[in-house]
Amino acid sequence: MSLNSSLADVTLEITTLVENALDIAEITQVYSQE
Numbered sequence: 001m002s003l004n005s006s007l008a009d010v011t012l013e014i015t016t017l018v019e020n021a022l023d024i025a026e027i028t029q030v031y032s033q034e
Helices: 003-033
Strands: none
Touching: none
């Protein structure tokens, strides 16, 4: 495993976590508006 491939894996994981966090934030906003 090269450094580049593991760096790409970490970047992909972080991106996925950020997207999930944004989705949760949107859902939370929708529920709190009601």
